[in-house]
Amino acid sequence: NAGVTQTPKFQVLKTGQSMTLQCAQDMNHNSMYWYRQDPGMGLRLIYYSASEGTTDKGEVPNGYNVSRLNKREFSLRLESAAPSQTSVYFCASSEALPGNSPLHFGNGTRLTVT
Amino acid sequence: RKEVEQDPGPFNVPEGATVAFNCTYSNSASQSFFWYRQDCRKEPKLLMSVYSSGNEDGRFTAQLNRASQYISLLIRDSKLSDSATYLCVVSLNTGFQKLVFGTGTRLLVSP
Numbered sequence: 001n002a003g004v005t006q007t008p009k010f011q012v013l014k015t016g017q018s019m020t021l022q023c024a025q026d027m028n029h030n031s032m033y034w035y036r037q038d039p040g041m042g043l044r045l046i047y048y049s050a051s052e053g054t055t056d057k058g059e060v061p062n063g064y065n066v067s068r069l070n071k072r073e074f075s076l077r078l079e080s081a082a083p084s085q086t087s088v089y090f091c092a093s094s095e096a097l098p099g100n101s102p103l104h105f106g107n108g109t110r111l112t113v114t
Numbered sequence: 115r116k117e118v119e120q121d122p123g124p125f126n127v128p129e130g131a132t133v134a135f136n137c138t139y140s141n142s143a144s145q146s147f148f149w150y151r152q153d154c155r156k157e158p159k160l161l162m163s164v165y166s167s168g169n170e171d172g173r174f175t176a177q178l179n180r181a182s183q184y185i186s187l188l189i190r191d192s193k194l195s196d197s198a199t200y201l202c203v204v205s206l207n208t209g210f211q212k213l214v215f216g217t218g219t220r221l222l223v224s225p
Contacts, residue, residue, distance in 0.1 A: 042118065042201070042215030043158070059212075090157055098213045099146040099205030105157035 002026050006091050006106035013081040013113045021076040021109050023091030031094045032074035033058075033103070034066060036087040043090065049074055081113045115140050117214045118204050124220040131192045135219045137202030138184045146205035147178055147185050152218065153198045161187075161200070192223045 004025045013019055025032065030051045035043040045058030049068040063085060065077045074093075078085060091106040120137045127133045139147075147164035162169065164176040164185050175188040189196055202216035 040217060042217050044215075045212070099207065102148075102160040102163075103150075103158075103213070105159070108155075108157055 004091055004093055004104050004106035006089075006109055008109060009107065010110050011112070013078075013111065015082060015113060017081050018077065018079050019081065019111075020078075021089055021091070021111075022073070023075060023106055024073045025091075025093040025104070026072065027093060027095070027104065028071070029093035029095050029104070030071070031096070031098065032068065033092045033094075033098070034064070034074070034076045035090045035092060036060065037090060037108075038087050046076065046089075078111075081111075083113045085111065086113045087111060116216075117141060117206075118202055118216040120202050120216040120219045122217060122219060124222050126222045126224065127192050128224055129192055129194060131223075132188065132190045133192055133221060134186055134188045135200055135202075135221075136184050136186050137216055137219075138182075139202075139204045139214075140183070141204070141206055142180075142183060143206065144183075144204045145207045147176075148203040148205075149174075149176060149185075149187050150201040150203055150215075151198045152201055158201055158215075189221075192221075194223050194225065197221055197223045 007022045033048045034046040047066040049055045052071045089109045092103040095101045149161040150158040151161045152158040168177045173190045177186045199218040199220045201218045206212045
């Protein structure tokens with residue numbers, strides 16, 4: 001099983017450019033998440049989707065938008081990239097609420113904004 | 115005060131050693147507790163959940179102390195392959211059971 005697949009693995013953007021990070025899971029999970037990981041900080045939730053058709057803001061949603069395209073796919077869009085968005089981004093999914101079932105993470109996207 | 119605090123390490127231990135990490139959390143209403151493992155430049159993976167009575171999985175033992183608000187992870191007979199960063203994760207029940215990740219404790223096991 002592929003699990004959670006994220007693309008791209010690496011990306012360099014100039015300030016003001018836009019891009020979409022793609023995520024797909026093949027485990028039939030209901031919930032999906034986008035996190036960012038920065039040095040010296042724990043993973044922080046950007047947006048989540050508790051189930052198909054719903055999305056909600058997490059801890060650090062500013063500058064991002066998401067789309068839960070279907071049960072499998074959950075994309076993250078940066079409309080106008082800023083250097084502060086340089087980070088490693090992880091998509092994750094879980095069968096049920098994250099406190100009740102483990103998160104399965106994708107391999108991550110290393111984004112640099114210059 | 116951070117919601118979840120961990121000693122960043124690194125903890126340098128020889129193969130075969132026993133090593134323990136602690137993690138403290140600030141919210142007494144925290145519901146669930148986990149240890150995740152993250153290898154260098156890789157994604158986090160669940161190592162084990164932490165139950166109130168403590169639990170063991172092979173060489174790994176997790177303990178929860180609600181009164182003092184900390185959880186611990188004990189690794190016995192360390193292997194080179196245990197070298198990784200160990201993330202303490204706490205679940206707060208704020209509607210969608212928000213997870214709070216610690217910054218991680220780095221373990222280096224040497225031959």
